[in-house]
Amino acid sequence: MSDYGRNSGLAKFIMGQSGGYNAVSEAVEKCAWRNKRELEFLDSPGVFIELAGIDFKRALNITIDGGIVEFDAAVEGSFTWQTRQSRRHDFNGETGCQWFGLHCVMEITDKLENFKVARTEIYSNERKKDLPNPATADFVPVIYKKDFDGEATKFLKKWYPQALKEPIRLPIREIAERMGLKVITDVPLTKDLSVFGQICFADCEIDTY
Numbered sequence: 001m002s003d004y005g006r007n008s009g010l011a012k013f014i015m016g017q018s019g020g021y022n023a024v025s026e027a028v029e030k031c032a033w034r035n036k037r038e039l040e041f042l043d044s045p046g047v048f049i050e051l052a053g054i055d056f057k058r059a060l061n062i063t064i065d066g067g068i069v070e071f072d073a074a075v076e077g078s079f080t081w082q083t084r085q086s087r088r089h090d091f092n093g094e095t096g097c098q099w100f101g102l103h104c105v106m107e108i109t110d111k112l113e114n115f116k117v118a119r120t121e122i123y124s125n126e127r128k129k130d131l132p133n134p135a136t137a138d139f140v141p142v143i144y145k146k147d148f149d150g151e152a153t154k155f156l157k158k159w160y161p162q163a164l165k166e167p168i169r170l171p172i173r174e175i176a177e178r179m180g181l182k183v184i185t186d187v188p189l190t191k192d193l194s195v196f197g198q199i200c201f202a203d204c205e206i207d208t209y
Helices: 009-016 020-034 145-159 172-178
Strands: 048-065 068-084 091-108 112-123
Touching (some): 020 068, 020 112
Antiparallel strands (some): 048 068, 068 091, 091 112
16 A cells, blocks of 8 residues: 655656565565664564555655656655563554655656665654755655755756856757757647646657647
8 A cells, every 4th residue: 555645646656667666665664674673653673563555755856867867755654563462472453654765766768667776764753854855756846945046056057057157148949959858839739828838858749739
């Protein structure tokens, strides 16, 4: 069983492709067993725990190099655990949740391939409050107002560094072409003109009117 957060289509896609869910759940369960003393819902490490589900919370620190995507994922694992209640070996089932951080690598062509979890760690409640470079579960970066200038500078440094040397009007079409995009301006995307633009990062067919 797994959840993907509100409107998190990309997270659902990742978890459903190339064994993504199995890779994530296996990494989380192994990390939990290795570090039972750090699990915040357990009073004692000497109990049996079993992973019941994964909730993909958010993505972090996303980097893209060609078709290789690396990112950190914050996920919540829900567990069942059992404590012995008497000398007759009766057990009482309990449930608990814990956040984990996973460093993931995947390759994207026309599909998702070679998904793997390279590193897993436990996120404490304190760590959850200050996760760096956050994005939604759909990989949309969360950029705070105070960071706008820094993000713009990084973008221009990569795609149009001339603009950092002197104040000039940005040639949007030229920048798009440097990014490998072809700009098409004379094709309406919807009948009522309610959609102003669409970006495609791979060859595909789209509806036009």
